[in-house]
Structure formats: C-alpha cells, structure tokens
Amino acid sequence: MDKTTLKLLGGWLLFGVIMCLLPLVVSTGTLRILIFAHFLAIFAMSWDILSGRTGYISFGHPFLIGIAGYTTAILSFRYGVPIYFSIPAAVAATMVGGTLFFVPALRIRGTYFALVTLAFMEILYQMTKVVAPKVTGGTRGISGIETIVTGAVPNYYLTFAAMFVIGLLLWLLVRTRIGIALSAIQMDEEAVKSAGLNTTKLKLFAFMVSAAVAGIGGAFYVHYLGSIAPRGIFEINFLFTILIAALIGGAGTIVGPIIGAYFLTMLLEFLRPVLPGMERYFLYGIVALVVYVYQPNGIHSLLASARRHLSVGKS
Amino acid sequence: MAEPLLEVRDLHKSFGGLHALRGLTFNIAAGETLGLIGPNGAGKTTVFNLIMNELKPTAGEIRFEGKNIARLATHARVKRGIARTYQVPKPFGEMSVAENIRVCMATDDLWKLISGRPDEAAERDIGQSVGFTDQQIGVQPSELSMGDLRRLEMARNIAVRPKLLLLDEVFAGLTLGEIAQISELLVEKKQKEGLTYIIVSHDLRALAPLVDRVLVLSFGALIAEGSFEEVINDEGVREAYLGQ
Numbered sequence: 001m002d003k004t005t006l007k008l009l010g011g012w013l014l015f016g017v018i019m020c021l022l023p024l025v026v027s028t029g030t031l032r033i034l035i036f037a038h039f040l041a042i043f044a045m046s047w048d049i050l051s052g053r054t055g056y057i058s059f060g061h062p063f064l065i066g067i068a069g070y071t072t073a074i075l076s077f078r079y080g081v082p083i084y085f086s087i088p089a090a091v092a093a094t095m096v097g098g099t100l101f102f103v104p105a106l107r108i109r110g111t112y113f114a115l116v117t118l119a120f121m122e123i124l125y126q127m128t129k130v131v132a133p134k135v136t137g138g139t140r141g142i143s144g145i146e147t148i149v150t151g152a153v154p155n156y157y158l159t160f161a162a163m164f165v166i167g168l169l170l171w172l173l174v175r176t177r178i179g180i181a182l183s184a185i186q187m188d189e190e191a192v193k194s195a196g197l198n199t200t201k202l203k204l205f206a207f208m209v210s211a212a213v214a215g216i217g218g219a220f221y222v223h224y225l226g227s228i229a230p231r232g233i234f235e236i237n238f239l240f241t242i243l244i245a246a247l248i249g250g251a252g253t254i255v256g257p258i259i260g261a262y263f264l265t266m267l268l269e270f271l272r273p274v275l276p277g278m279e280r281y282f283l284y285g286i287v288a289l290v291v292y293v294y295q296p297n298g299i300h301s302l303l304a305s306a307r308r309h310l311s312v313g314k315s
Numbered sequence: 316m317a318e319p320l321l322e323v324r325d326l327h328k329s330f331g332g333l334h335a336l337r338g339l340t341f342n343i344a345a346g347e348t349l350g351l352i353g354p355n356g357a358g359k360t361t362v363f364n365l366i367m368n369e370l371k372p373t374a375g376e377i378r379f380e381g382k383n384i385a386r387l388a389t390h391a392r393v394k395r396g397i398a399r400t401y402q403v404p405k406p407f408g409e410m411s412v413a414e415n416i417r418v419c420m421a422t423d424d425l426w427k428l429i430s431g432r433p434d435e436a437a438e439r440d441i442g443q444s445v446g447f448t449d450q451q452i453g454v455q456p457s458e459l460s461m462g463d464l465r466r467l468e469m470a471r472n473i474a475v476r477p478k479l480l481l482l483d484e485v486f487a488g489l490t491l492g493e494i495a496q497i498s499e500l501l502v503e504k505k506q507k508e509g510l511t512y513i514i515v516s517h518d519l520r521a522l523a524p525l526v527d528r529v530l531v532l533s534f535g536a537l538i539a540e541g542s543f544e545e546v547i548n549d550e551g552v553r554e555a556y557l558g559q
Contacts, residue, residue, distance in 0.1 A: 002432075177421050178428040180410070184418045187407045194367065194405075195419040196393030196475045205425055 005175055012168055019160050028152035035152070035224065037265035038159035042217035044245040044257030045170055050210035052251035053174065054203055055186030056105050060117030061242055063124050064211050066233045067097040068218030070128060073142045073228045074135055083146055083223060091215035098211025105203055109189070125234035141229025148223045155224055162220055163258070166213055171254045173209070182206055183252065237281055244288045250298025259299050264288075318381050320345040320511050321366070321397075321479055326375035328361055328535075335361045337535040338375070345478070348505065348512040350522050350543065353532035354555065359515045360402065362532075363481045367399050368392055379479070390423070396478035400485060404464040406456035412467055413438045413452045419474035438474075445470045445500055462493030469500060479511045486518040494521045501525060519547070531555070 001009075023031055043065060051057045068090040075086035104116040128136045136142070149158055173179060181202055184192045192199050222228045232238070241264060249260020267287060271280045295302050319342035328336040336358045343349045351359050364370040366377055368389045377384055384392055407415050416438045421428060442452040445466040456464060465485060472480055482501075486494045498521060504510050516522045522529075522543070529546045531539040533555035539546045546552050 173429065176429045177417065177431065177433055178425065180414055180417060181421055181428060184407050184410070187409060188405050190369065190389075191405045191407065192418065193389040194393060194399060195421070195471065196390050196398075196423075197418070197421055198388070198390045198423050201423065201425065 005172075012164075012171070016164055019164070020157075023153050023156055031152040031156040033265060033269050034262075035155050035159045037262045038156075038163040039217055039221050039224070040241060040245050040265055041163045041258045041261035042166055042213060042220075043242045044249065044261050045167060045254055046210045046213035046217060047242050048246045048251055048254055048257045049170055049174070049182075049213065050206050052246055052253070052257070053179070053182040053186060054206050056109055056203065056206075057114045058101075058117045058210075059114045059239065059243075060101065060119070060121040061214060062234050062239050063117070063120040064094050064097055064101065064214035065218035065221070066121075066124050066128070066230075068094040068215040069222040069228045069233055070136060072219040073145050073222050076223075077142050077145050078135060083148060087216075087219045087223070090219040091212055094215030094218065095208055095211045098207045098214075099204075101211065102204055102207040105207070106200065121234055121239070125230050128230045128234075137229070139230060141227060141232070143227035143229075145222060145226050145228065147226050148220070159220065159224065162216065166216065167254060167258055170209070170213070174254055178202070178205070186252070237278075240281075240285075244285075248288050248291050248298055250300030253298070253300045256298045256300035259303070263299060319343060319378075320347075320380060321513075322376075322378040323362070323366070324376045324378070326362070326365060326377065327373040328358070328365060328370060329373045335535050336365070336372075339532070339535070339537055341530055341537070341540070343479070343511060343513060345511055346505075346509055347528065348514065348526050350526035350529035351513055351515045351532065352517075352519065352522070352529060352546075356534075357532040358535040359532055360483055361535075363399055363483055363513075363515065366392075366397060366481060393475050393477075394423075396476070397481070398472040398475050398477035398479070399481035400465075400468040400472060400483055402484040402487060404456075404461075404468050406464060406467050406471075408456055411453050411455055412442055412447060412459075412470070415456070415467060416441050416470050416474045419471040441470050441474050444473065444504075446496065460493075461488040462490065462496065465489065465493070465497055466500070469497075469504070473504065473508070477510065479513070482512055482514045482516075484515055484517065486516055486521045494518065498525060519543075 022034070043061060046064070047058060047061050071093040072083065072086040072090035075081040075089055076083050081089070101117065101120060104113055108116065129139050149155055174182070181192065181197060185199055185202060189199055245260035245264045246257040247260070248263060249258065250256025264284065267284055268280055271283055275283060291299065321343045323339055323341050326336055326339040327334070339362065351362065353359055361370065365372050368387065379392070379395055379397060384395065387395065407418060410418070413435065417433050420434065420437065439449070439452055447466060447470070451459070451463065456467060459467065485497060489497065501512065502525070505512065514522060514525060526543055529541065529543050530537060531546050531552050538555055539549045539552045
C-alpha cells in the first residue's frame with residue numbers, strides 16, 4: 001500500500017471515530033436523519049462504482065434496490081425465512097438482476113443506456129403492482145417486516161458500519177489498477193479495447209459490484225423501515241436523490257457520494273421547517289445545480305483543492 | 316520462405332452501396348515496414364479498422380502468425396501482438412502519461428488487477444524510451460504538444476508489447492523537427508524490439524526512408540505495389556494519387 005493511501009486511511013479512521021462518538025452528543029432525531037444519510041450514501045456509492053466510474057449512466061438503480069427489497073421482504077414476511085438467509089438471498093437476486101441490467105451495456109451506451117435502465121425500473125414498478133399482488137402486496141406493498149435491530153442508536157451503528165465498510169472497500173478497490181481501468185472505459189472505451197483489455201469483463205465486474213452494494217443497501221433499508229411499497233422505492237425523486245448525491249459529492253470518487261449523501265440529507269432536513277412539502281425538492285434542486293455548475297467535480301473536489309491550498313500555505 | 320506475420324486475403328468492406336475495400340490482398344513479413352498510401356477515402360484506415368476488428372469485413376480473411384483471427388475480438392488481437400495508433404491521438408484525457416501507459420500494461424485477470432501494484436519503474440522506462448522526461452511522465456495529455464501526443468501513442472502501444480504496429484497518419488500535425496524525432500523513434504524501436512510496421516501517411520517525404528515496400532490504394536482497390544521509388548513513378552499511381 002502506497003504512502004498516500006496510508007495517509008488517507010488515517011482520514012477514514014478519523015471519520016469512523018467521529019461518527020462512532022456522535023450518538024453521545026446528538027439527539028436521536030438527528031441519528032434517525034443520519035441513518036437515512038447512510039442508506040443514501042450506500043445507494044449513491046453503488047451508482048458511483050457503475051456510472052461514476054465507467055460512464056454507463058444508470059437511471060434505473062431503484063430497479064436493483066427494489067429487487068433486493070422485495071426479495072428479502074417476501075422471503076422473510078411471506079415465507080418466514082430468517083433474515084440472515086433472506087438478506088444474502090436478496091443480494092444474490094440483485095446480482096442476477098445486475099446481469100440483466102448489464103445486457104444492454106453490451107450494445108448501447110450514453111443516453112440510450114440511461115433510458116433502457118429507466119425502463120427496467122418502470123417494468124419492475126408495474127410488475128410489483130400487477131404480478132402476484134398477493135405476494136408483493138400490490139400498490140400497498142408489505143408492512144410489518146422484521147427489523148434487524150430496534151432503536152435509533154443500534155440502527156445508527158448498524159447502518160454506519162454497513163456504509164463505512166462498503167465505502168472503505170470500494171475506495172480501496174478504485175485505488176487499484178482496476179479502478180484506473182474502469183475510469184479509462186469512461187474516457188474512451190474503444191481505446192481501452194485497443195490497449196488489450198476485455199471491456200466486457202471489466203464492465204460486468206463493475207455492474208456486479210454495483211448490484212451487490214445496491215442489494216445490501218436495499219435489503220437493510222427494507223428491514224430498517226419495516227415496510228416496502230412500490231411508490232416509495234420506484235419514485236422518481238428517490239432516483240434523483242441518489243444521482244444528485246453522487247454528482248454533488250463528486251462522481252467517480254466513492255468518497256464524494258458519501259459527502260453528497262450527508263450534505264443532501266442534512267439540507268433536506270434543514271429545509272423541512274421552512275418548506276414542509278414537496279417544494280423542498282425544488283429548492284434542493286437549485287442548490288444542487290449551483291454547486292454542480294460552480295464545481296462540476298463536486299464537493300469532494302472543492303475539499304481537495306482547499307486541502308491543497310492549505311498545505312501550500314503551510315509550506 | 317518464412318511464413319508471413321500478417322496475411323490479408325481478398326478483403327472486402329462495403330458500407331451499404333459504398334465499396335470501401337475491393338478484394339485487397341497483401342502479406343507482411345516479420346521485421347518489414349510496409350507503407351500504405353492513397354488519396355483521401357482510398358480505404359487505408361478501413362484496412363486498419365478491419366485488422367483490429369473495429370469493423371467487420373464483408374468478405375475475406377485476415378491471418379496473423381498463420382492463424383485466422385476472424386473470431387478474435389479487438390482486445391484478443393492486441394494480446395496476440397497487433398496494436399494500432401489513430402489519426403487523432405486518443406489518450407485517456409484525465410490521466411497522466413504514466414497512468415495512460417499503466418492502462419496499456421494492465422492484465423485481463425481481474426484478481427491481478429486488484430491485488431497487483433502498478434509497475435511504476437516499467438511505466439517510467441517506457442515513457443523515457445519514447446523521449447518523455449520524468450516531469451512529463453506526471454502530466455496530463457492536455458499539457459502535451461501534438462508531437463508528444465504521438466509519443467504517448469507510441470508509449471501506450473509499446474506497453475502492450477506488439478509484434479505488428481499499425482501507424483495511422485503518424486506524422487500528421489507535426490513540425491519537421493517532430494517528424495524527424497518520431498521517425499528516429501520508429502527506427503530505434505524496430506531495431507531494438509524487432510517491430511513490424513504498417514504505416515499510413517500522406518507525408519510521402521517522411522515515409523520514404525522508413526519503408527521497405529509500399530502499397531497504393533485507390534477507391535478501395537490495390538493499384539500498385541513495390542518499392543517507394545517504383546510506386547511513386549508508377550503512371551497509375553501518379554494519376555490516382557497525385558492527380559497528374
């Protein structure tokens with residue numbers, strides 16, 4: 001492991017320590033907000049490893065999250081499967097879904113790929129409503145699903161641990177040569193083929209990792225909420241929140257989506273007293289736009305340049 | 316007689332009603348340098364695209380080291396030892412020179428990609444071997460001149476350890492000094508690493524000292540083949556290529 005990575009690992013450690021101490025100083029209400037930030041960070045990282053890295057923009061991530069959520073919900077609630085079996089099964093099912101998701105990427109990219117993934121989400125949305133509604137719960141969904149732990153503090157630690165471990169592993173992964181190869185696909189896929197690399201294999205890997213992360217996040221999310229409904233999972237605002245968290249934080253960086261998730265969640269909560277309705281999304285859209293126009297590489301890039309300025313100032 | 320390194324037999328390529336290549340046949344021996352010339356639209360780059368499987372031939376056969384490579388994808392052909400440059404250099408724009416070379420040195424084994432560390436010394440060696448300074452190896456392509464971008468293309472191609480290198484308009488956009496440097500580099504790499512070249516170029520003056528043999532294409536058909544002097548004095552070539 002190189003020196004820079006070791007140094008940055010110190011940053012991860014510090015972040016972990018601070019977040020572990022947080023329940024000692026903040027209210028349970030804030031912890032519940034942070035729990036949602038952790039889920040959003042997991043989903044945004046899942047999007048980032050696929051779209052932020054390879055440039056295959058997914059508009060259908062709720063499709064993957066939905067597969068995981070419905071699989072574990074149906075298995076545990078309808079068939080009484082213990083959640084330590086239903087959650088891994090949900091992740092496996094999501095990876096199968098990720099393979100389906102991957103098929104169009106063999107032939108198309110850009111806007112066309114994004115639209116096809118959106119269609120995947122819409123198809124699953126409609127299926128959950130009309131196909132076997134007795135199993136999926138139809139439009140009302142399923143409620144009364146078993147939770148993994150109860151209470152704000154245990155859920156905070158559980159979701160933070162999941163987000164932290166996933167984030168750290170993905171961050172380490174993209175710092176290897178596979179990270180650079182995936183970034184190269186985004187820059188010029190034909191040139192990657194000309195470099196002798198099998199882009200199909202690399203893309204499939206990115207899709208599988210993305211699906212696995214979405215699967216873990218989706219399954220935990222449903223067991224945290226204790227319910228699942230198609231309108232909650234497949235709502236367009238949910239999709240945009242994931243995308244904006246990744247973009248505003250800094251796509252392709254893994255750390256950026258975590259920053260973006262905290263920023264967006266806190267922003268939404270701060271806006272709640274002023275704008276209790278859906279107009280909050282309008283305002284946060286504007287904030288996201290301003291940040292994105294001012295710094296297209298996201299908050300992560302702003303922080304990195306601030307750090308560089310500070311270190312130059314010191315020397 | 317030794318087996319040719321590359322054999323192209325009766326190669327055809329049509330785009331709808333447009334016949335870009337009409338039954339092209341040629342061989343190239345290991346260590347040889349072949350020039351491929353012709354007016355704009357003659358089909359020169361199409362030949363490279365077909366050899367690399369960036370386009371599918373309408374008919375014909377391409378054999379490399381005696382084996383038909385029709386079923387091999389682009390990356391597999393590169394692994395066999397065929398590499399190419401492009402008319403407009405295609406670097407990975409947001410990566411440094413070293414990282415550009417790193418991508419081309421990467422393996423297809425996912426586990427090795429994850430667990431192995433980049434060979435920075437080898438990246439530097441390749442960069443220096445095409446004339447980059449230590450400082451240039453750390454910069455991004457946007458900071459490089461056209462001549463340096465051509466060097467980067469060479470470095471990336473050397474990193475894949477080719478046997479046959481297809482050079483498309485390798486002198487385009489270069490100053491006379493840069494042309495001399497790139498020519499020198501090509502000669503040096505050929506001598507040191509035994510590379511075989513097919514060079515497409517409109518700059519006949521730069522091409523002349525490098526090639527052993529020249530093929531001339533016009534409207535997708537081979538109209539002349541021979542030494543540089545032979546083809547340049549060919550009546551058909553002068554008519555088709557030089558408009559005389």
